[in-house]
Amino acid sequence: MVGGGITGLSAAYRLREIAATREIPLEVALLERGDRVGGPLETIRRDGFVIETGADSFLSEKPWAADLARRLGLGAELIPTREIYRRTFVVRAGHLVAIPAGFSMLAPSHLGPVFFSPLFSILGKLRIALEPLIPARTDGADESLASFVTRRLGREVLERVAQPLAGGIYTADPNRLSIAATLPRFVEMERRHGSLIKGLRAAERSSTAKNRNVSGARWSLFQSFKTGMAALPKALAAKLGSSIRKSAEVVAMSRDGERWRLATANGDTVEADAVIVAAPAYATARILSSIAPRAAQLLAQISYASAATVNLAFMQSDFPAPPEAFGFVVPAIERRRIIAGSFSSFKFEGRAPDGAVLARAFVGGVLQKEMMLLSDDEIVAAVRDEFRALLGIGVTPTIVEVRRWPNSMPQYEVGHLARVTEIETLLADVPAFAIAGAAYRGVGIPDCVRSGEQASDAIFAKLISDT
Template identity: 75%
Template sequence: MRRVAVIGGGITGLAAAYRLRELAAAREFPLAVQLLERGARCGGALETIRRDGFVIETGADSFLSEKVAAADLARRLGLGAELIPTREIYRKTCVVRAGRLVEIPAGFSLLAPAHLGPVFRSPLFSPIGKLRIALEPYVAARTSSDDESLDSFVTRRLGREVLDRVAQALAGGIYTADPKRLSMAATMPRFVEMERRYGSVVKGMRAAEDARAAKSSDVSGARWSLFQSFRNGMATLPETLATRLGASIRKDAEVVAMSRSGDAWRLALASGESIDADAVICAAPAHAVSRIVAGVAPSAAKLLDAISYASAATVNLTYRESDFDGPPRAFGFVVPAIEGRRIIAGSFSSFKFEGRAPAGAILARAFVGGEMSRDMMQLGDAEMAAAVRDEFRALLGVSAAPGFTEVRRWPNSMPQYEVGHLARVAEIERAVAEIPAFAIAGAAYRGVGIPDCIRSGESAADAIFATLSAPK
């Protein structure tokens, strides 16, 4: 019987542990898997509160189905019938401009439009800003292959107004990052490829739009039709994985160090206990991995520690429909930093997905913190909720007290993909490859989304299983 320890009970670690069990069963290979989670619950940032008919997401509320790992795993778990799409009728996104919500022009994706007509008709940009966007196809393509920041890329190709009014806010909603430090190659490689291939992002967007046969030409903001969730909330996925793994999971088990013990690993726990394993998958955040491997791979530890993290929080609030004069029938809105407000985005969960709120009620939530708004994380829960209510009053005109509020903090949870990130990750991977029977996985490396994390965990499981099952 070979033994594998998986460190970290977020979606990455759960996916890795389950994949190991699948491989062992398929190959009839004797394998014991133990998942070690430092906290009292598994699932990481996938946490759903089900209360009074509301389905409340305190972390990620959906995943991108275009990346197949999450949907594939759900189907293997028998959850295919639980997958739900976004609601077509409300599929639009807004951005705050001068204290008002303005719809993002149709066909505008993250940082560039596929068509100029909706841009010219939109009040989002000034006449000079619109002219600058129209000139983008005539801007010479960059010849250097060096990584570039979002700030540099967008201002160079489309102008400062696009960065300040849209790109920073949309990217901020995903990565909670400073655009001056956010890597284009690591986060938005398709736009870099558009410039390389077509000499223009607008031309590249139009080509992609034509390829989709105008399928989403009437959709604003992100391509929400590609987002899915679960009927009873995102926690359905980690809860099901945890149930399947059962006694393989050990909670309140923080790994603080690891060392070689003969041909195996010995993991030291904060409790003073130790656990032996033939192989280890570390699916903890990079800063935790750095501490764990410091004694056996100091060079890898130093590289891992260089990946910085930002903190964020979500504030969910419940309202009656009558509390609003007329709520924006949209999935949500983003707030550019240039607006100087105290939230970075807001969304309407009950508009985005069916079954998130009882009839006559609205479930809304705000995103707080991130790299550009670190001061908000210093507030207490009550102060944070009050700040969100003030912003909703100013932006949405809702002054009624919410039915109830749920604040959830995610400290040091958002890895920052800074310029040069992919080169750093490649260096980390080379250093980690020198550590025997050991693999890393998670959001810190090659994708922060749910499917990215699942794919990362499963790839690590595949590699470790291949090592253990190889003939000697």
């Protein structure tokens, strides 16, 4: 196993599970280039605060992460978002404006809240109302998020809602982001219903859990852990024990007869019957350059963005008016220096002591590359300036925690799924080998867990069939 992020950990544990169930002896070695496992899932506990430096939750609608947590004995640790604060703001002209109720990422299910919202102009609202009359595309070709949203709902929806919400997830340029690879649900709505608004209404009618007062992301579907997101990789690492080898960066790989030979940067050599690479696409490309040159070339074409999180702790009394929401997103057209802000202690119970607020900001991404050139102190100063302007909070935070994540966000550009399919086809001919991770068919934690487990299932089946 190459790579000790959540994908590699999940894959390694899955192999252990299968082998134990089948009562087949199996040795797993997980090689991680750094000095810790878990990737961006890192939690800091300090002075009563539970500080997430990476992802702070996962989507429970995709069951793979929650299922894994339960198999690890973490079922009682799972917690939902706090219902009272389930809404999102968007910055418009320097002010926080609530996303209209019933607005789901790209489109509204009902026009009433849109017409009463100050988020869109009169012309923008009329353009949204015309969406059910816009003919659906029938050619099935991939297109960018910007093209899809503008075509169906108009430019204002793209600039005011779709770009900042998608930007908060993918840190991407909407003109290059593939709608089919990132938000296929909406592509399917257009295909089946001829309209996103009609599709959302149909989904609402078929749902047994209606909640029209939730806006933006579907916050009721998100979960975390009482002790923080690091609970998941920590539990996996505890199960894997000595199978994990840290500071073991794989720099080359070759096939020697029926076995693989992996060379690490520290001069060690590891032999294996099968290999799963759960490293970033660019690292996987380097490892595969001599084994599968064309696949390596395609892997290298998957670009990545860098980002940083800044956690800040305040007292609730420091805010002129505490923002009663999970957070806010910042459209690129506002020309501010943060992508989004969130309030961890409003989102989940137990994230801050009574009377305190744990907030965090996101900076960087494709549209703010220049922010990653700043020092930590300069990033913090920029975030505090934005919080002062948008939230009216000018006091010095009691805790500041900056974490950079260089080249951490794979960019699903137009044509991404076709590229991944070609990569998978090419690698199908490589014996006892698989790839997994966020670079291929989903960036979320459940997607990564599923990717790792599927790779392990395939590799185990291959090993059994060859014996």
